[in-house]
Amino acid sequence: MFEFLTTSGPALLFYLFALMAVAGAVCVVSMRNPMYGAIGLLVCFLSIAALFLLRHAEFVAVVQIFVYGGGIMVLFLFVIMLVNLHRLHETTMLGNYWRTAFVVSLALVAIFGFLFLKVEFGPSFEDPSKFVDALEPGMGNSEAVAWKLYREYLLPFEIASVFLLVAMVGAVVLGRRA
Amino acid sequence: MTGVPATWYLLLSAALFCIGAAGALTRRNGITIFLSIELMLNSVNLSIVAYARIASASGSLLASLDGKVLVLFVLAVAAAEAAVGLALFIAVYRNRREIDINRLNLMRW
Numbered sequence: 001m002f003e004f005l006t007t008s009g010p011a012l013l014f015y016l017f018a019l020m021a022v023a024g025a026v027c028v029v030s031m032r033n034p035m036y037g038a039i040g041l042l043v044c045f046l047s048i049a050a051l052f053l054l055r056h057a058e059f060v061a062v063v064q065i066f067v068y069g070g071g072i073m074v075l076f077l078f079v080i081m082l083v084n085l086h087r088l089h090e091t092t093m094l095g096n097y098w099r100t101a102f103v104v105s106l107a108l109v110a111i112f113g114f115l116f117l118k119v120e121f122g123p124s125f126e127d128p129s130k131f132v133d134a135l136e137p138g139m140g141n142s143e144a145v146a147w148k149l150y151r152e153y154l155l156p157f158e159i160a161s162v163f164l165l166v167a168m169v170g171a172v173v174l175g176r177r178a
Numbered sequence: 179m180t181g182v183p184a185t186w187y188l189l190l191s192a193a194l195f196c197i198g199a200a201g202a203l204t205r206r207n208g209i210t211i212f213l214s215i216e217l218m219l220n221s222v223n224l225s226i227v228a229y230a231r232i233a234s235a236s237g238s239l240l241a242s243l244d245g246k247v248l249v250l251f252v253l254a255v256a257a258a259e260a261a262v263g264l265a266l267f268i269a270v271y272r273n274r275r276e277i278d279i280n281r282l283n284l285m286r287w
Contacts (some may be wrong), residue, residue: 014182018190025194025217030202034209041213048224055187057227060249064223067253072216072260079264080209083271094204095279101203107198112192121185148243149250160254164212167258174265177272 008055017054021047032093045069059142066128187228194221208267208277212260219256223249 005012020043027040045068052061095101149157194217201214231247271277 011182014186018186021190022197023195025197028210028213029205031210034207034213037210037213041217044217045220048220051187051190051224052227053229054182055227057230057246057249057287060223060227061245063250063253064220067257068216068220072257075260075264076209076213079267082268083209083277093206095206098204102200103232105196105200105203109196112196116189116192121183121263121285144243145246145250148245153247156251160251164254164258167262171265174262174269 014051014054017047017050020044023049034080035077038073038080041076042069042073045073057141059145062142184228188225190251191221191225191228194218194224206279208270208279211279212263212267216256216260219259223252226252 005122024040024042024044028037028044031037031040045064049064049069050060052058054065198214198217202211202218203277205211205214226245226249230243230249251280267277270282
C-alpha cells in the first residue's frame with residue numbers, strides 16, 4: 001500500500017487535481033449564482049497551480065496562486081457584490097442563441113477529440129523519465145525564470161508593465177462615477 | 179516516481195478549454211461569461227506549461243523556461259483584461275441596472 005503510494009504518487013496527485021479542476025470548471029458554467037461560480041473557479045485555479053507544481057513550474061504555480069487566486073478572484077467577488085443580481089431566479093440561465101452556441105462548443109470538442117486521436121505524440125510526451133532537468137545545479141526555479149525574463153525577455157517585460165499601467169488607468173476611468 | 183504522460187495534461191487542458199468555451203457562449207450572465215473566459219485562459223496556461231517540460235527534454239539547458247515566461251505574460255494580460263472588463267461591467271450596470279447580455283443589443287443590426 002505504502003509502496004504503491006510512493007511509486008505512483010505523482011500520477012495519483014494528477015488524477016486528484018485534474019478531477020478537482022474539471023469539477024470547478026463545471027461548477028463555473030453550471031451555477032446560476034455567479035458567486036458560486038467564482039468559488040468553483042477558485043477551486044479550479046488552485047488545482048491548476050498544483051498541476052503546475054507537478055510539472056516542475058514552481059515559480060509559475062506560486063504566481064498563479066497570487067494573481068489568480070488572490071488578485072483576480074477578489075476583483076470578481078467585489079464586482080459580483082457591487083452588481084448585486086436580484087431577480088436572478090426569474091430569468092433564464094442561457095442566452096438567446098444557446099442552441100447555436102451549444103453546437104459550436106460540441107464542434108470544438110469534436111475537433112479536439114479528432115486531434116487527440118489522430119496526432120502522434122512524440123516519445124517525450126509519453127515517457128516522463130526522458131525529461132532532463134532544465135536547471136543548472138544549485139539554481140532555483142524562480143532564479144532561472146528571472147534569468148530568462150530579465151535577459152532575453154526584457155523588452156516584452158517592459159511592454160507588459162506599460163500595458164498593465166494602461167489597463168489600470170483605463171479601469172479607473174471606466175469605473176469612475178461620471 | 180512515475181509521472182503522467184504530457185498527453186494527459188494536454189487532454190485536461192482541452193477539456194477545461196471546451197467547458198469554458200461552452201460557458202462563455204451559452205450563458206446569459208455577463209460575469210459568468212467573464213469567469214468562463216478566465217477559465218479558458220488558464221487552460222491555455224496549463225498546456226503551455228505541459229509543453230515547456232517537453233522542450234526541456236530535447237533542447238538546451240534553459241529551453242524549458244521560455245514556456246514559463248510566456249505563462250507569466252499570459253497572466254499579465256489576463257489580469258489586465260479582467261480589470262478592464264469588470265470596470266466595463268460596472269459602468270454598464272450603472273447605466274442600465276442590469277448586465278443581461280441578451281438585452282445589451284444597442285449595437286445589433
